[in-house]
Amino acid sequence: MRREVMDISDVVVNQVYTSDGVTRMMSGSAREGFRLKGSDKDLMYWPNNYRVIWELSQSQYYNTDRQTLILCDCSDSPPGFTLLYLLSPSMVRDIQRACVRMYNRHYISSSIYRRIICSLSSFATTPHGPCASGTIGTVEYDQALCFACDSWPPSASSWIDRCHSWPQPHVVNDIVKNGCHFVAIGHKLGNHEDHEWRISFSLAEHKLVYAMNHCQFLTYGLLKLFLREIINNGVGDDDKLLCSYHMKTAVFWVIQQNTLPHWCPQNLLWGFWVCFKLILKWAYEGVCPNFFIPGNNMFLSKLYGKNQHQLFVRLYRLYEKGLAFLLHSPSIRSYIIIVLYNPRLSICTDEHTLISEAQFDRNLYDEIQIHGSILNLNIKRCTRYLHIIEQMMGLPLLTQYQVVQLQKLTADVLRCTAFILHMETYSQENKLRYRADKISCHMLKLAAKFGCITDMLYIAMYYYKTLRYTEALSIIEMIKVKLAQPYVMYRFNVDTEMYTEAVGGWSWSTKRRQAVMWDIKLNNRIHYISELIPEQQFALQNNFLVLFIPRLILFYMLEILCYRHVDTMRVQTALDDLQTLVHYDQGQHFPSEYRHVSWQILGICQQATGNLQAALYSYQQSLSQEPFHKIQTATEMRIHEVCLQNQ
Incomplete structure (x- = not known):
């Protein structure tokens, strides 16, 4: 459900960004379906009129009048990294400023480009790996500006040959067809650290996580909790030797190598143990092979010598304790105690069995409320969003969750359009202001049909703003009647029995309109x-x-x-x-x-x-x-x- 909600939001937002000449992709654990406290928001952006190619012969597939081509030069870089050679002068000033001259060519310097991007952000940002990192509200985000390549890297061709049992051929084909990206960071031991770019497989990894079965996904989640709450607990960012990407890589290797033949709930802890032992082996050898380019040892620049020894000793001490070391994780301690003391216990991961209809609905409403916001709006963008959503609502392949999310996005855009229209026509002549007011009122009423109970408060706000106090109070009275119903849901406060009795079995759209409240945004x-x-x-x-x-x-x-x-x-x-x-x-x-x-x-x-x-x-x-x-x-x-x- 989470993935489908985020996917459709990403598609809608992306179509607007694409018309602005940029493509945006949300990545990271939130996009994968996790909702872990403290997780940041990962975003990738790339310009549509720039494309990276692996060899000059690929230039025939592009219109060079419209797209600027960049050629990879991997000849003097470690596996997984490359220099980017600008084949023609850049029309974008910031990219031109990031160029350095080497070997009588113009290369785009990753460090200069990253520094320029950080300086251009409307919010305070600092470099964090290949990203500009900052905070919006209470959410930390990593924003990576990168370049896209439509072709699969030649250095990752061996990965295609390895995919015998996992992932399935159609997933492999989809991944290869969508190419890769290049993010602005070089190898610390490379000859051109300040100018190299790292090959990013974020889109491929996103598809691989989607290809996991539920037990494999839970194993990945268990490894993330193990990393955060045991390995990196109390450790500063600069001193962390293992990261979430190492955990993900371990799961990928274990699944593909068929180390555990049966990924099922009964083998959940065994799957975790197999992945843990692989990480222990990597720490002993000092080699963590990238899943797509095994020659790229991801431990090479940081995990060697004293650091490697300390990590291995720490992991081996945990190994000697056995699975009991998971008792140190506050998130899962109580569940692990139950399992360890009841080895024959049946483990259930079926959400329909674990949670009620009301609980699931609450999770869905929470998801569409928090992870589907459109904020950077003006009249032109509002019009574009409404046009895109209108086109998408007719698509036959939309899931039921995506329909609800599109309705929520529609309500958001309609409300914003109504208030922006009033702001922009407030000082205009009476006739224009009157017409704009009628449109705004109509939009707010339409938005309320797609929203929840408290969305009607936007109508009351508009009436108050336009001095129609009696009309505003009539809306407030209507809301008061609805709020008094005993089955109404607000966040985690809901009488599940009364909610199910009153609206159980109804469509989610109707439930939201009749029985759900939310805070005003x-x-x-x-x-x-x-x-x-x-x-x-x-x-x-x-x-x-x-x-x-x-x-x-x-x-x-x-x-x-x-x-x-x-x-x-x-x-x-x-x-x-x-x-x-x-x-x-x-x-x-x-x-x-x-x-x-x-x-x-x-x-x-x-x-x-x-x-x-x-x-x-x-x-x-x-x-x-x-x-x-x-x-x-x-x-x-x-x-x-x-x-x-x-x-």
Whole structure:
């Protein structure tokens, strides 16, 4: 489910990027289907009008008027690495700046290119391997700008011959047909470390992980936990000798060499043990062969001498303990105890048996909410996204998960378009503004049909923004009725029995619309209501592209703001409800990381209704909470305003 949701999101986003001359690919553990705490987000980008070729004869397949060709020169590089020779002057200034002259030719220097890319990023980034590494919000990301090659590397031709039993021929053909990439990092022991590029098989590896059966995938996950929680626990990034890529490589080799003939739940720990012993063997020999180019020893530049000896000794001590060393992993300790003490225990990995319909639905909604966002939008891009989604909705091969994800993306784009349209036509003549308003209202209502219950709050926000307070309150009343239903799901809070009884067996689209709530996600490049603009602006300055607001907090905020203009007698009741929620909630209605923004909004409402002393207290409470969105500057600004008003 996770893979299908991410795949369709990637296809949609990629078509927009492609029209901008760039292709984007999400890689790493998140794309593979893992949801491990602390994992970063891995992205690869490459320009469409540049292609790498292995020999000059391949140039006949390209229109050199439209595409700039780059020739590989592997003659003086270690296996798996190459120099990239620019065959004609680059039309892109940054690539031209990255060129160095060697052997009377212009080569693209990986180190210079990487440095230029880091300097161009709109967010603070630092070089991390071949990537520009940084943080957006609370998510760490590695962004690799690379070059694509449509042909399979000659140095990896032996891999094709090895694929007798795994992966299947159609997977092999698909992998070879899609070629490879080149990422900007050289071999530390190579003759041209600063200028070499590494051959990347990220797309191939992504397809190989998809080709694993479930038990093989779980074994890979077990190795990742073993690495993080046992081997690298408490070790700084610079001192880590093994990485996740070594674990993945071990699983690939073990599967292909048929070391374990039966990959089934009963052999889960045995599969892990076989992979562990292979890693131990590599540490002893000081050789970790790349899965595609075995001549590329991935231990060569870091794992030798003292480092190699220390790693082997540490792994061998674990080997002597046997599988009991997995008890040191906090994530799996309790499960391992059960298995070790009950060797005949039947192990179940069937998700339909392990979790209920409500639990699975919650995971699906969580997935489409978190891992399918479109943020960098303007009217032109919104139009492009809607056109692409419209075309894709008619495709016959879409899975049921992908249909729900496309509907969610449609709602996101429609909402953003509605508010952007209002921003761009606000100062226009009345007739144009009236037409834009009708379109925006229609889009928001359409988006609500594709979304969940709390997505209707965007309509209420728009009505409030355009001074239609009575209409906003009518929407709020409709939402209030829906929120009161006992079967409604919010994050991990759901009565599974009542949920299943009320909406069990319905389509996921209908379930989301009738029985699911979520927090409100405000794109910080778009102004929704004036009361929240400072928070959005300061969050954006701190690399937060989105401001998350608990759905009940925004619900009461809009109710208070609208009643101020319609029925002042009811303002205090709504304010009391909001105050009670913020003061006494224990995580049932919003997670702890949103407490600072909840106190902030309570303060805004108190300040708007003239209760300055209470507002000052709320702002001070906001400052004392975990600064998830990093909006402290906005809070300090509001405290200053209250103090001035009090004088």
